[in-house]
Amino acid sequence: MKRVDFLPFYLGLLALVCVSSVNAEDPYRNFKWVVTYGTVSPLGVPQRGILINGMFPGPTIYCETNDNVVVEVVNKLDEPFLLTWNGVKQRKTSWQDGVLGTNCPIPPNSAWTYHMQVKDQIGTFSYFPSLGMHKAVGGYGGFNIGARPVIFVPYLKPVAEFTLLVSDWWKSDHKSLTPFFLQALRQILDSGKSLPKPNALLINGSPRATSFTGQAGQRYLFRVSNVALQTSVNFRIQGHTMTLVEIEGAHTLHESYESFDLHVGQSASFLVTLHSPAKGYYIVASSRFTKTVLTATGILHYQGSTAKPSLPLPIAPTYQIHWSMKQARTVRWNLTANAARPNPxxxxxxxxxxxxxxxxxxxxxxxxxxxxxxxxxxxxxxxxxxxxxxxxxxxxxxxxxxxxxxxxxxxxxxxxxxxxxxxxxxxxxxxxxxxxxxxxxxxxxxxxxxxxxxxxxxxxxxxxxxxxxxxxxxxxxxxxxxxxxxxxxxxxxxxxxxxxxxxxxxxxxxxxxxxxxxxxxxxxxxxxxxxxxxxxxxxxxxxx
The missing domain is CATH 2.60.40.420 (Cupredoxins -  blue copper proteins)
Structure with missing residues (x-):
């Protein structure tokens, strides 16, 4: 009887396993961010802000479920710095969380590299500076996690995505305020006083200059995050309904809204179909639960049209708490949809x-x-x-x-x-x-x-x-x-x-x-x- 030699088979199997292991490793996305001071003028007055790679707001991270996200942060400020990743779970590694309870700050003129895996997550997130009052003057940005191609997404695919960051803003630099404010924001807090009220809301760093362009009849995903210091906002798009499809990493039942409340730190994604007459339409964020209502606007342009948006702005509640509570109860988990995994x-x-x-x-x-x-x-x-x-x-x-x-x-x-x-x-x-x-x-x-x-x-x-x-x-x-x-x-x-x-x-x-x-x-x-x-x-x- 002829002896069968299994050695080549086992060697081949071992090689296949090794190759599969290499190919199965989740992708890496590498970023190098240089953090500097720079001049910004959201309200028409030059102020010192915090920039990332020269950008205010900072760059948006785009990645997919399970990706390894590696961010080298080079601190060119004259004081320590940290970033935290709002909503990113940091599975089994609070070492990467970027707050003072887990991390030593990055000293001036030095660098530190975050290593994160966005394990089993999808959705709309953000990042921002976590030390002192840095967040008041920039350093924040979007962090969007898309689903892997093999995972079904429970809504019609948009032709494009838009990231919107809503923030509040004060007129003066956080270290050398004008005489109106007398002291810096953190000096005010350190002295045992409350902050003055913000002077404005911004959308992507501007109170009224942010714009997006889309094609009539197409659908778009608007990823909206409230990265303000202290202001709840109401978000809406003139002449368009917004279908909520995801909130903070969870797929929701598809409810339609004329406007939607987002409180500090919250994020949501809306599908919007461009079905109105071709022209410009206001994108609006206004403050909630404030005596003086602050409003920021952007513009949604229809491609091929030069017609400007027209007033009045779409109305929204200002202080009505029960309206907000009632709306919050309409947000429901989509029990049959998957999120980052195939199971519902x-x-x-x-x-x-x-x-x-x-x-x-x-x-x-x-x-x-x-x-x-x-x-x-x-x-x-x-x-x-x-x-x-x-x-x-x-x-x-x-x-x-x-x-x-x-x-x-x-x-x-x-x-x-x-x-x-x-x-x-x-x-x-x-x-x-x-x-x-x-x-x-x-x-x-x-x-x-x-x-x-x-x-x-x-x-x-x-x-x-x-x-x-x-x-x-x-x-x-x-x-x-x-x-x-x-x-x-x-x-x-x-x-x-x-x-x-x-x-x-x-x-x-x-x-x-x-x-x-x-x-x-x-x-x-x-x-x-x-x-x-x-x-x-x-x-x-x-x-x-």
Whole structure:
């Protein structure tokens, strides 16, 4: 009987596996960004802004699900700098989150490289500077994640996409304001005072000069993000309805809107078909819940037409809170559509999972040492000189105290402290944001998306779950608004180990302490739950 030699077969199989492994690696997208000061004039007055590669706003990142995004940031400012990636989950690597609790700042005249994988994500996101008041003067941009070609997208394909960044703006430089403002924005906050009201809204860095051109009869995807410091906005397009198809990484049921509220830190995508007579139409963003209504406009041009848009601007609500609450309840998860994976979003039955822990977080305005601060459950966060993540990783004592913030509101005066709350990996947590103030709040959680299951007026209590919670088709998202004298509840599966920033997206409040860090942990040290500290990680404070 002839002996069969299997060695060539196994060698060939091994070679095939090796080649497949190489080909199967997700693509890399590499960027080099040089951060500088530069002159910008959004309101016709030259001011010093923060530019990325000479651009204000910064460049938009376009990538696909699972891509590896590598961004080398060269800091040419005269002070430290960090970027954070709003809504990008940073799976198993809070090392890349770009906030002071996880990263040492990039020193002046030096560079640091972020390595991110946009694992299992699609949708509209953004980035912005996370240190001090840098965000007030630029450095922000869009971050759009498209679906892989093999994944079905549950809406008709647009012929093009437009990215719109809505921001608020002050008339003067953040270091040397005009005498009208007397001091810099951060000096005002450091002195214990509130910021003056912004002077304007901008769309892509301009109050009225941004324009887009499309062809009659075609459909376009408008990706809109509110990157303002403190202003909720209403967005609309004159003469056109907008079909909501995605909000903060989740595909939604296709509801049509004449206008739509976006609170600070939130993003959404709308399909718009150019079906009106060929001419120009105003794109409008106006402030919400403000006594003085600020308005920014852009123009949607029909290709081939020179006709200008005509007044009046399309109307929108200004202060009507119940209108906003009613609209928010119309946003629903598309249960049969997939997101980044082939399986339907609705196959994850978030409403049937037992809650392992409930946390109630109450924001408040406080005076500490005679100065204005903002607190959560009576703790106003301060950043220690050593990032919390580094202190935790290297077991450095004296940097923070775990559970320095309580899981429910308490009596007593507010205190200054690094605010860290401990959670167990894979906890399924209900977080209630209780807002007893007269102003709207906006909360963002790094490292996760969550289900925004309910909101209502007054004080939250457990009996409200049955009446107000949507446990079937609430959307997953990464930022949630809390209306004045109201509460909002979220459910979140804590499956991403690390140190994660839970903060007010309203930046002056974040700057003055309305934030905390969630330490999501188990005792297993494994790359299956968390990646090791990057080789290029910067060291500072006690972590030298």
């Amino acid at each position: 979003q609705g196959s994850f039955h978030y409403g049937t999972i037992p809650i392992t822990r409930t946390v109630v977080l109450a924001n408040s305005k406080a005076k500490i040492g005679g100065k204005l601060r903002y607190a959560v459950n009576k703790v106003s966060h301060i950043d220690p000189g050593t990032p919390l993540k580094l202190a935790d990783y290297f077991n450095i004592p004296g940097v923070f105290k775990l559970d320095s913030i309580k899981p429910a509101p308490s009596a007593g005066p507010a205190v200054l402290a690094p605010s860290v709350m401990g959670f167990t990996l894979h906890d399924y947590v209900e977080i209630v944001f209780q807002n007893n103030e007269n102003s709207i709040q906006s909360w963002h959680l790094d490292g996760y998306d969550f289900w925004s299951v309910g909101f209502g007026g007054g004080q939250w209590n457990s009996t409200l779950r049955k009446r107000f919670y949507n446990l079937n088709d609430a959307t997953s998202r990464y930022t949630v608004q809390v209306y004045p004298k109201s509460w909002s509840s979220i459910l979140v599966s804590l499956d991403n180990k690390g140190m994660w920033n839970l903060r007010s997206a309203i930046w002056p409040r974040q700057y003055l302490g309305q934030q905390l860090y969630a330490r999501v942990w188990n005792d297993e040290r494994s790359v299956y739950t968390e990646y090791e500290i990057p080789p290029n990680a910067l060291r500072c404070g006690k972590a030298h």
